[in-house]
Amino acid sequence: MAATRGTLTIGPVTAAPGSVASGALQVPARAGDAGTTIPITIIHGASPGPVLALVAGVHGMEYVPVIALQRLRAALDPATLRGTIVMVHVANMPSFLGRTIYYSPVDGQNLNRVFPGRPDGTLSERIADVLTREIIARATHVIDLHGGDGNESLRPYLYWITTGDPSVADASRGVALAFGLDHIVVDDERPTEAAASMYLSNTAITRGKPAITVETGCLARIDEASLALVARGVAGVLRHLDMRDEGPAPVADPIWLTRNVVIRAGGTGLFYPSVHCGDVVAEGAGLGRVTDFHGRVVEDIHAPLGGEVLYVVATPPVTKGEPLAMVAATGRTPDARPSRP
Ligand SMILES: [Zn+2]
Numbered sequence: 001m002a003a004t005r006g007t008l009t010i011g012p013v014t015a016a017p018g019s020v021a022s023g024a025l026q027v028p029a030r031a032g033d034a035g036t037t038i039p040i041t042i043i044h045g046a047s048p049g050p051v052l053a054l055v056a057g058v059h060g061m062e063y064v065p066v067i068a069l070q071r072l073r074a075a076l077d078p079a080t081l082r083g084t085i086v087m088v089h090v091a092n093m094p095s096f097l098g099r100t101i102y103y104s105p106v107d108g109q110n111l112n113r114v115f116p117g118r119p120d121g122t123l124s125e126r127i128a129d130v131l132t133r134e135i136i137a138r139a140t141h142v143i144d145l146h147g148g149d150g151n152e153s154l155r156p157y158l159y160w161i162t163t164g165d166p167s168v169a170d171a172s173r174g175v176a177l178a179f180g181l182d183h184i185v186v187d188d189e190r191p192t193e194a195a196a197s198m199y200l201s202n203t204a205i206t207r208g209k210p211a212i213t214v215e216t217g218c219l220a221r222i223d224e225a226s227l228a229l230v231a232r233g234v235a236g237v238l239r240h241l242d243m244r245d246e247g248p249a250p251v252a253d254p255i256w257l258t259r260n261v262v263i264r265a266g267g268t269g270l271f272y273p274s275v276h277c278g279d280v281v282a283e284g285a286g287l288g289r290v291t292d293f294h295g296r297v298v299e300d301i302h303a304p305l306g307g308e309v310l311y312v313v314a315t316p317p318v319t320k321g322e323p324l325a326m327v328a329a330t331g332r333t334p335d336a337r338p339s340r341p
Contacts, residue, residue, distance in 0.1 A: 008044050008084060010134050015044035018078050027130050033106050033123045036094055038130060041073050041087040049083020050241045053139035054234065055131070056088060058112050058146065058200055059102065060095025064217030065145030068230035075231075083243045088135055091200075094123060101149040102322075112144075115203040116195065132203055141175060141241060142204035145230060147217030148277075154311035155278040156229055157183035157257070157328075159213040163190045164205050171210035177250040178240030179214060179233035183310070185257045185328055218277065219314060260328035261305045265290055267298050270316040271324055279309045287325050290318060303327050 005017040013023035022041040029035035054072070056065035069087050076085065090096045091111065098105035109124035117128025136142060148154030160176040162169045176184055190202045197203040204211035214233060217226040232248055239247025265271065273288035275281060283306040290299040307329030318324060 005046070005048055008042055008138075010040060010042060010086065010138060013040060013042055015042035015084075017044055018046035019044055020073070020078055022073075025130055025134055027123065027126050030120070030123075030126070036123060036127065038091060038093065038127065039089040040135070041069075041085075041089065043073070043076050043078050043081060043085040043087070045081030045083050045243070046079050047082045049081070049243050050140040051084045051086060051138055052237065052241065052243065053086045053088070053135050053142045053204075054145060055091055055135065055142065055200060056145045057090035057096055058092055058144060059149050060092055060098060060100045061150035061220040062147040062217060063220055063222050064147045064226045065214075065230055066090060066096075067222055068145070068227050071227065072231065072234060081238075081243055083241070085243075086135060086139060088131065091131060092124075092127060099150070101151050112199050115197045115200055128200075131200065136200075136204050136207065136209065139204065139209055141237075142201060142209055142211035143175070143179070143234070143237065144199075144201040144211065144213045146213060146215050147226065148215070148219050148311060150220040151313050151315040151317070152219065152311045153273075153277045153314035154215055154218050155183065155308075156181050156216045156226070157185055157310050158215060159185045159187045159201070161190050161202060161205050161211070161213075162186060162188045164192045165208060168205055168208055168210055172205065172212055174240060174250075175210050175237055176212045177254065178236040179212060180236045180248060180251050181214065181216075181229065181233065182251050182254045183257060183308075183328075184254045185260055185310070215311075255330055257307070257310075257328035258331040259305060259307070260310070260326060262323050263287060263301060263304065263325045263327065265299070265318040265320055265322055265324050267292075268320045269293060269298060269318060271313050271318040272316075273312045273314060273325070275309050275312055275325070277309050277311055280307070281309060281327060282306045287312065290324075301325070305329055
């Protein structure tokens, strides 16, 4: 006799096997703020399998993943799905509705630096806490979908986190390849403590769940090519996890970006970039200039590493310490590294 598959309930949303249900998680008000909501969808497959969480909108002006998930919600068929997809349509509603890059308009925090969050903290910390307890805790695999924020000109790439449990890193590598983007940043600098995971995908990894962070879309624009990358990526992961029969094959020959540097502003003012995303630059090459508010050049920005420009800030405002660009390069292949204990 086949096992009976149960319903899945997350917050106020309950989905029966073979059905789709949507609703919103509540982040209650506390002294000083009004709380917020987190719209979610459960696509509960008719038969058992992995629970894949797809999270969009951690940053407020990264729209491609938000639109891509709306399309996927309409396109995915729970009758033929093995396992469950949990979508977070807009993780950071205050920043989305406030149209802010990086930081919440309510508390000034970057949601993707405050994980796993706190139930009695700032609004960003409470959003992180709800996402950790309600979404990541229930998932077996997590994809955090980002893109070029409102100020970032960005070429598509994803992060494969290698820190922590090697078996989790290995499984994350499979998800990364299945997503299909051919530029993969090998990230070996994330915290390994579950209580100080900082980032959403790292919150999953430090809890034993394979995860990746994906970057598609540029300067808050919504374009069909970027939307197609997300759709293709999710379809590839669904096939890889055996949640569907069909789907594109993993990327065959990715570029493993084993070295990267984020170049940050030394002062506050205006940034005039001299490169575009996707440009290949030599070590020491100029990336742009920072001026003060009167137009005097206060800083010439150079690439400390030769490589490809994955993103570059393409709108004028810059604040001391914030990123101006990210340059990444190939080095060792990850297959060649010694296995860690
Ligand atoms: Zn982001």
